[in-house]
Amino acid sequence: MKNLFEVEAAIIGAIIDRPELFLKLNEKLSPSDFSPQSRLIFTAIKELFSETGKVDFPSLLNKLNKKVDASVLKAIAEYGGFTVDVDNAAELLKKASLKRKLESALSGTLKQLSQNAEPEETARKLEYTLCQILSQKYRYNPEIPDLLTEYELFVRELKRNPWLPLPFTRIQQAIGGIIPGTFWILGGYTSRGKTSTVVELATYLLKKDAVVVHFSLEEERKLTVSRYLANLTGIPILAQLKEKLNGEAARTLEDAKTYLSSKSLYIYDDVFDLQDIYFRSQFVQTEKGKIDLIIIDYIQLVRIHGCRNLTEKMDAAAITFREISKRLNTTVIAISQIGREYTRESAAIGFKGSGGLEAACDIGLWIDPVPDKERQFYLKLRKHRLGPTGIFLMEFTNTFTSVREVNDKNTKNEFDKTPGQIETSIDESREFFEENLEEIDEY
Template identity: 20%
Template sequence: MKYLYNYPLPPQNYLAEEILLGIILINPDIFPNIVPSIKAESFFLESHQLIYIHLIEIYKKNKLHPLELLYYLSNTKTLYKIGGINKIMEMMKQSQIFISSKNINIYTKELIELINNDYIKRLMIQYGYNIIRLAYVKQFSSYKLYNKASHYLNFTVKQIPKENFKNFQDLIGDLLLNIKYKEEKKDKKIQYSQLIKSGFIEIDKLTSGLPNGDLIVIAGRPSMGKTSFAINIANNILKHSYIGIYIFSLEMSSKQILNKFISISSNISTQDIILNNINIQQWHIIQKICNELLKTKIHINDNPNMSIDYIEYTSKLLKKEKGNIQLIIIDYLQLIQVDNYKNFNRTQELSYITRKLKLLSQYLYIPIIILSQLNRSIETRTNKKPILSDLKESGCINYKTCLDLAIYPNNYLNITKIFLIQDLINIKCVINKLTKRYSIYNLFINPYIKLLLQYIFNCQTYRLVEIFLTHNHKYLINNKWYRTNNLLDNMIISKYNIRYNLKNNYYLGNIFFIKYSKVYDIHMIEYLNFLCSNIILHNSIEQDADIVMMLYEKEHNEIRLNNEKILDIILCKNRNGPTGSCELLFSPNSTIFKNIQ
């Protein structure tokens, strides 16, 4: 016998789907118990998915009835797609035999389990097929393949319905245990929260330690001591706890990092350790420190050619195998590579990297410290104190510029409204999904909009569109990002029309220097770019960071005894609390950072 279909059909049970939908129509009172246990995607046939979605909609309006379902399907012009009235009648007929039974709840639960099991199997087949196809792509790295497979598995786990039914034995047992051990749990939480501290009193007061799930950027000019500062933080943590720390070092070798750990703990110059210029007493100190370091759970990866996919893959794998990794340090951002095969410039790659690191920190629920360089534009300024926009590949917008807010709630609605940034601070859009209307009301100042002072340039197109940006903000030109200070007359910039989903190109007319003015640094939560007067602009790297700390040495800094000097640690951004600054003593010889007494 020859089959018309060469492959077996995906796992499905359309009969169970029809019976379940028929039971809901005949006995609507049972629907509240069904909704949490099954999703529309679990149904195999598209007609059944449409019926279930419409049942949920009329249930929300307290109109769950077969006639209401027919009216609603007719109004949305989907009644013909699902098979018409005959389809609804047929489902109700098939379910009649179950309605008179006393065990209807048991039957519906078994039907739901059948449908959900088939849905999970279909997902696994589809994802497995995707992984097989990706495995045949030669340019696709094994790290990306692992990350993709891990993502598929995690998504599938989330689709498996959890049991919502609990008896009194479980509830009362949990209640009594919670009451009895409430104080112990509090103590354990406090003790655990105190483990992840930087060890610097003033910094911990501002940041409340290193919060889990946060991306922390430590920035500074070359030779300012960024790596030493990060290793000092790790060393302080290891003094008080035995948590696991993973260091990705793209600049220094593992031996250099080990020398820094020993130098910081022993107060012996790194140069003396490298040249073996130590006496007997110092040798005993180093032996003792090495014995202590052997007990720690610290891992160092000094591969100089690491990509963001390799970092993500290794971190997830180590977290899964070891289970005790509580902090990741990466040195440094600008050396991380991207495994892509598109015409992306370095600006887009760095934005992609920081977004991936932020998602990784949230996925692993641990803090990630990333070191970064600052712009060389600091050297040209009179005041060389770093500010947030001095992070590489970043910029700000003038307060008089109009910003286009594209709002995409669950990909169902697209509303665009133009606001001045100075008005944006005190407003918020709220969207009603049913009426598809938006309203505006006052609210407190948005913490993700930061006020700064910068030099402003006015860029005009031949169609008299004006944008006021700082010198280091970027435009999209021929699928590449260009900074304002690299623009030339008659260059073609990209303009996007949201209403018609079109991208147009316009010639750049004139570029004028305006003045030293106040600007706003706007935090974009989901996207790597945004629209300003319909022109596509770039989202800054620091937007992904939760905490940004910058190292700064004042001019004419006094050199204290033992060649110690004072460094300012400027907390430019802190999503968990206030910003500010503090001073630390830094010894370049031993690379030790200390609190000022």
Template identity: 20%
Template sequence: MNDSIEYDPQTEAFMLCAVFSEPSRIWEVRQIVREGDFAVPRAAALYSLMCEVADGGGTVSPITVNDRRIASGRTHEFDANYPHEVNGLEARGYQAMQYAEIVRRHGERRKLHEASIAISSIAASGDAEGDIVEKAAGIIANLRDDVLRQSRPIGSVFGELVEEMRSQTPFTSTPWPSLNAMMGGVRPGALYTVAARSGGGKSIFGLQLAMHMAELGKRVGYVSLEMSEKDLLKRMISMMQGIHQSALLHHQLTEQGWASVRAAEKAIQKLNLEVYDRPGAHWEDITGFARALHRKGDLGLIVIDYLGLIPSGPKSVSRQQDLNDWANAGKQLARELDCSVLILEQLNRNATNRPNPRPIITDLRGSSGLENASDGVILMHRGEKKIGGRVVKTSDVDFILAKTRQGEEATRTLRFEGQYARIVQKEHEDTALMEPGEV
């Protein structure tokens, strides 16, 4: 196999000359060409400095570029005559985009060739421990992310929008009418955060929503960093068949109970619900799992239970920064895969010391990044009462919509049936399903 891709270094120089000829063209060129698209190192360095001059408000010329080259300590990258040599070529400003397209195309071919060599190396290494398919997919994903495309007028997608509005519903409903009235449902490309205190029912919420989406025919991925796949199965059986959790946990079932387990088995095996339950999984493992499901088609939801259990890597700067990065990456993953991403997280304990223990959005543990990146944030709260001198949690669970991009903040109260590992609509709704002004 040929280990190199042919290119025309003159094209890169002509593109730079066209920008020198008409400096305002730098903003058009930057929409489709990156520094990494250049094959000639000094051409890449010159382009980088031209961009820096433009960013600083200057006019791009050989003189301003050389001045920037000296000021930034980059004199070793090319000599002072090079910008003038480029400027002396026969190129005009109107040709800049034509040359830029060629530079971009050659750059893509070269990067693709380099990626193919890297993937071939992975295949030849015989890595028995890692997922070589996901490693290869990661290389391709990085290649795709590194490609720029020219912008387009917003009106050019109008026809596509109208067709979507005619043929698709924007939300998938949840199992709870009260929540649907409050937030509409879950939307592809959106990131949702549901948080509760330890033992507050967030995992039950996540699993119940995942099962509901799978029952609607969507493919669903559940990342469980706390419970094993078998533990999740027990919860699903209890949720579906109304078998008391303790009977399943202690394997003490009646004949009727065993019949219910077999009925649940048939129903569960029909679901496109896949579980990733590797303890200590890193964020890269989770995204690899999500992308693998996406390739199977019709991915509707990824649930991550829960964010605080993801370990920081060896190059971590701070835990706070890691959590912020993962929150932003969760939003990017939702948009990339066009699915809903649900992140479960714990609430800080300090709220219990306030006069009003109901959680607020600043109680999200560890990260304001979740608040910023999420399209919707729901805080779960179970009140307490005294029975016989003993403090117990009530069966009511408040769902506090603390942030939403699709409506207004509101609260709905559902019923928590912990013995059956499920959350259900209350028989008598205390609040109206639709408040004034809600969508």
């Protein structure tokens, strides 16, 4: 095939010759991938297949009704008689389409700049456009037979590559794992362990070689790093920052830094716009080939232009984060503040600015304190699209640096310390970290 037109003609000709190829190619290509004349033909084929379940040349000519040049149809008819590697042809067309769309986006940006458009806003629009182009996934046909085929392939793939597990045994049994393409929200009172719980989850996933992107919208990123180090070592944040650690403690902390630097953890504290969050996430996915978890800490601080109040803002955020989870095939966990109207007896989940948040999330988690027990809290699974809800008793361990289920014998980090014991029990902290490293090697 000498040029792009011949590639397009080969693809369309192959479909006419073997109509069963259409379902396969329709998952990979969209009409916008073709040049204008071929686009009309591909669209007509799609309509015919939808109407009759088959494609033939006379029906196609009738459908087109002389909208396409006769020379184009003749070339397609000729190519239909040859054996063509349609997968290779589709890949060539996809790359050519991507190049054309990128050239169009860059040309439009240069035109805007020549007309004295605001550079920063123009750059932001270009970023968003590039993300949309890069994140285009294979297409699918929503007819039930094709969806059932897609479902069967999904189940087979899931059995080969199970979802990443959660670090809490009973919650894992209830939810099933970190489910790609889902949007989770964790809400609760201030300073009750929301971020600590999410960091516990993220640290556990890093041990499984997951790719984690943490958007820290409230906390400076160096402090967020210290949270991860605290979770790994049991050394509290203030002890890391202010105390003079002994040799053993210092070595434990250095080991944790070395370990963490080898993992795919990205922490941003300077990203607030929804479009920027999407762009940075897409950048990481392009670089690493996947993202397993995106953390938004916390969702009420996301900046959304044009929203008149918090409810509108949260509705827009919920829709966007749900879209990001599906488009990037990842799990998005957003931390949420509590709504003033929330009470423990309330039937509503109670996320601040709620409404859209409750409706959009697939998993709705909530933290409630246990009266008179500072170290314990209830983690309530209040919404679950795929299974049951439930209440799980949790507790802080290691001087509030990690979280575990109460009475979960499979959960590690079972030793505990108080602030006054940091120096005397740091050997335990190092042993804990080395045990984790051994588990990682075995895994």
